[in-house]
Amino acid sequence: MAGLFPRPARVVVPGAVHLPNWLDPERQRVLAGACQRWGDEAGGFRAPKLPRRGQMSVGITCLGWHWLPYRYSRTVDDGDGRKVPPFPGWLGTWSKEALEAAAAVEEEAVEEGAGASFVADQDRDGIPETGPIGCHGPLAGEVAGFAPDVALVNRYTPGSSMGLHADKDEASWAPVVSFSLGDSAVFRFGNTTNRSRPWQDITLESGDLFVFGGPVRRAYHGVTKVLPGTLDASLGLDLPPGRFNVTVRQSGFE
Numbered sequence: 428m429a430g431l432f433p434r435p436a437r438v439v440v441p442g443a444v445h446l447p448n449w450l451d452p453e454r455q456r457v458l459a460g461a462c463q464r465w466g467d468e469a470g471g472f473r474a475p476k477l478p479r480r481g482q483m484s485v486g487i488t489c490l491g492w493h494w495l496p497y498r499y500s501r502t503v504d505d506g507d508g509r510k511v512p513p514f515p516g517w518l519g520t521w522s523k524e525a526l527e528a529a530a531a532v533e534e535e536a537v538e539e540g541a542g543a544s545f546v547a548d549q550d551r552d553g554i555p556e557t558g559p560i561g562c563h564g565p566l567a568g569e570v571a572g573f574a575p576d577v578a579l580v581n582r583y584t585p586g587s588s589m590g591l592h593a594d595k596d597e598a599s600w601a602p603v604v605s606f607s608l609g610d611s612a613v614f615r616f617g618n619t620t621n622r623s624r625p626w627q628d629i630t631l632e633s634g635d636l637f638v639f640g641g642p643v644r645r646a647y648h649g650v651t652k653v654l655p656g657t658l659d660a661s662l663g664l665d666l667p668p669g670r671f672n673v674t675v676r677q678s679g680f681e
């Protein structure tokens with residue numbers, strides 16, 4: 428069932444692009460099955476303990492490299508110590524296609540002049556100067572060298588959320604590609620300086636793609652809430668209540 432309101436692809440700020448419904452229903456079904464399988468193979472999604480800030484409410488399992496606060500390892504160092512499953516080639520292919528699609532949306536926005544106005548908005552709101560973006564968006568230059576090798580598979584049970592944070596544990600500054608599945612969520616995309624405003628709240632629905640890189644690669648972001656019962660049943664996804672998110676990154680490690 429299509430929503431009542433159109434949700435066009437949009438440049439949120441230069442370097443950050445939201446592409447609603449980018450995963451078609453068949454790809455959503457494939458990813459939903461894979462998420463559940465990855466969780467089962469890992470013995471469940473584990474909620475990491477944060478030094479000084481308690482336990483996360485989101486369960487995570489990783490592919491390629493294991494993330495634990497605040498580093499990566501090849502084994503599950505904060506769990507059973509097992510070897511991390513490989514990062515799947517097909518997920519890398521989807522992620523490269525996703526980055527290309529996001530860069531194309533940005534190019535279009537720049538051609539229409541929207542990019543320039545976003546830079547002006549950023550200046551007004553106190554986001555650090557990103558520099559002129561010329562005739563290309565910041566993502567265009569990231570496409571050729573993009574070699575993702577790690578995925579964090581996040582499992583949000585109803586009521587869980589993720590606090591504002593910046594993804595700083597990768598050595599690479601290559602973009603982050605994020606796929607959403609299941610119930611919708613309010614995703615907060617902030618600035619590169621701190622956890623305060625300015626930020627934008629964006630509803631991510633099942634099948635949505637969000638990409639961020641370039642000047643906003645280390646922007647603060649998080650999920651303030653999951654909206655229960657919002658998954659479109661006609662998609663035929665066999666998912667438990669709540670949400671999955673798969674964030675794909677390039678570690679930059681040997």
Ligand SMILES: O=C(O)CCC(=O)C(=O)O
Binds near residue numbers: 579581605607614649
């Ligand atoms: O669930 C989301 O949409 C965001 C996930 C996230 O911020 C992360 O994995 O770092």
